[in-house]
Amino acid sequence: MVPNRPFRPEPQGARDRLLEAGVKLVRRQGFAGTSVDQLCSAAGVTKGAFFHHFASKEALGVALAGYWSTSTGGFFAEAPYHHHARAVDRVLGYIDLRIALVGGAPEEFSCVAGTMLQESFRTSEPIRRACEASIMGNARALEADLAEAIADAGVTGTSAASLARQVQTVIQGAFILAKSQDPAESAATGREALGHLRRYFELLFNERGRENAP
Amino acid sequence: MVPNRPFRPEPQGARDRLLEAGVKLVRRQGFAGTSVDQLCSAAGVTKGAFFHHFASKEALGVALAGYWSTSTGGFFAEAPYHHHARAVDRVLGYIDLRIALVGGAPEEFSCVAGTMLQESFRTSEPIRRACEASIMGNARALEADLAEAIADAGVTGTSAASLARQVQTVIQGAFILAKSQDPAESAATGREALGHLRRYFELLFNERGRENAP
Numbered sequence: 001m002v003p004n005r006p007f008r009p010e011p012q013g014a015r016d017r018l019l020e021a022g023v024k025l026v027r028r029q030g031f032a033g034t035s036v037d038q039l040c041s042a043a044g045v046t047k048g049a050f051f052h053h054f055a056s057k058e059a060l061g062v063a064l065a066g067y068w069s070t071s072t073g074g075f076f077a078e079a080p081y082h083h084h085a086r087a088v089d090r091v092l093g094y095i096d097l098r099i100a101l102v103g104g105a106p107e108e109f110s111c112v113a114g115t116m117l118q119e120s121f122r123t124s125e126p127i128r129r130a131c132e133a134s135i136m137g138n139a140r141a142l143e144a145d146l147a148e149a150i151a152d153a154g155v156t157g158t159s160a161a162s163l164a165r166q167v168q169t170v171i172q173g174a175f176i177l178a179k180s181q182d183p184a185e186s187a188a189t190g191r192e193a194l195g196h197l198r199r200y201f202e203l204l205f206n207e208r209g210r211e212n213a214p
Numbered sequence: 215m216v217p218n219r220p221f222r223p224e225p226q227g228a229r230d231r232l233l234e235a236g237v238k239l240v241r242r243q244g245f246a247g248t249s250v251d252q253l254c255s256a257a258g259v260t261k262g263a264f265f266h267h268f269a270s271k272e273a274l275g276v277a278l279a280g281y282w283s284t285s286t287g288g289f290f291a292e293a294p295y296h297h298h299a300r301a302v303d304r305v306l307g308y309i310d311l312r313i314a315l316v317g318g319a320p321e322e323f324s325c326v327a328g329t330m331l332q333e334s335f336r337t338s339e340p341i342r343r344a345c346e347a348s349i350m351g352n353a354r355a356l357e358a359d360l361a362e363a364i365a366d367a368g369v370t371g372t373s374a375a376s377l378a379r380q381v382q383t384v385i386q387g388a389f390i391l392a393k394s395q396d397p398a399e400s401a402a403t404g405r406e407a408l409g410h411l412r413r414y415f416e417l418l419f420n421e422r423g424r425e426n427a428p
Binding site for chain 1: 320379395418
């Protein structure tokens with residue numbers, strides 16, 4: 001698996017070019033800091049074309065969360081970790097893939113939905129809901145494997161849905177810690193955080209002794 | 215410990231009133247979405263007073279990260295969990311305090327430094343550095359207890375500094391997941407995430423069997 005392999009095909013048409021520009025600009029400078037003019041300039045479309053496709057910048061934000069989850073969801077659905085026979089290996093395989101994808105600068109591996117949520121959760125209910133759908137959809141895709149791993153290992157006191165949310169928690173937190181660092185250290189900081197998520201799951205699912213090195 | 219007990223004394227003077235307005239507005243609507251006019255209005259000061267104290271909005275952002283870490287750092291330094299005899303109990307006591315502080319809406323318990331980092335990490339190097347100092351300073355305050363807990367339990371393959379960063383990772387991620395939810399569900403979602411951090415540390419430090427309910 002190649003880190004930072006593009007999730008998305010080359011955009012065709014003004015609408016997809018605007019959404020692709022949205023991915024790039026939101027990851028780099030946030031949603032509030034990105035103007036319609038910047039989106040049009042990055043996409044190479046006119047302001048008229050923008051407002052033909054989106055009623056407002058907020059409407060683009062809502063569509064962007066959907067575009068993001070559709071494209072990333074497709075990427076993970078096709079990833080090879082699904083072929084492991086044991087459920088716990090599929091869960092750890094997903095985490096290993098997430099670790100492999102953390103490379104380069106934060107704007108190359110960060111989450112569009114988590115970025116938009118951080119500063120828009122209260123100011124735009126449509127964007128909050130769209131980002132919730134994106135992140136929780138991503139979480140739900142892990143639930144079947146987690147439920148099977150929980151049953152196999154006899155884990156009690158939690159649920160597949162709760163552990164799936166925790167995967168997203170650590171991914172989102174890893175991106176914040178990565179962004180806190182000098183760009184040369186960002187990716188290693190993000191991978192370290194996901195490594196602790198792996199170790200938690202190994203302990204929980206009885207896959208390692210506490211004494212082993214990671 | 216009362217959730218949402220104010221970390222900070224009533225602000226005295228225009229500078230502190232502007233910083234306190236910054237805490238409130240950045241938590242609610244983000245840094246990019248907050249204007250100098252809004253800061254002045256919320257603080258009840260003139261624009262002239264703003265630019266007497268801060269050369270720019272960016273300068274306020276840098277000062278805000280420092281103000282945030284000084285006031286939150288003081289709160290945690292005085293908290294009662296430090297009195298536990300065993301290092302692991304002090305570490306778990308810190309997590310329990312963080313859990314107790316997650317109540318109400320996200321803008322009441324979220325992190326000013328993590329919020330600013332999310333959308334400003336690439337556009338303002340001074341803000342990134344100030345937020346790094348805030349979050350990593352918070353992390354370093356846990357390192358001595360973590361080092362002692364690691365030695366007591368014979369944990370290998372990680373370090374006090376790495377586990378301290380993971381505490382911050384899960385806290386920051388918990389705030390993003392909380393923000394993704396309807397406000398009525400936000401706090402419970404944040405506490406759930408910190409509960410998994412607690413369980414990870416209990417497993418790592420050999421404080422519970424894998425079979426116990428949380």
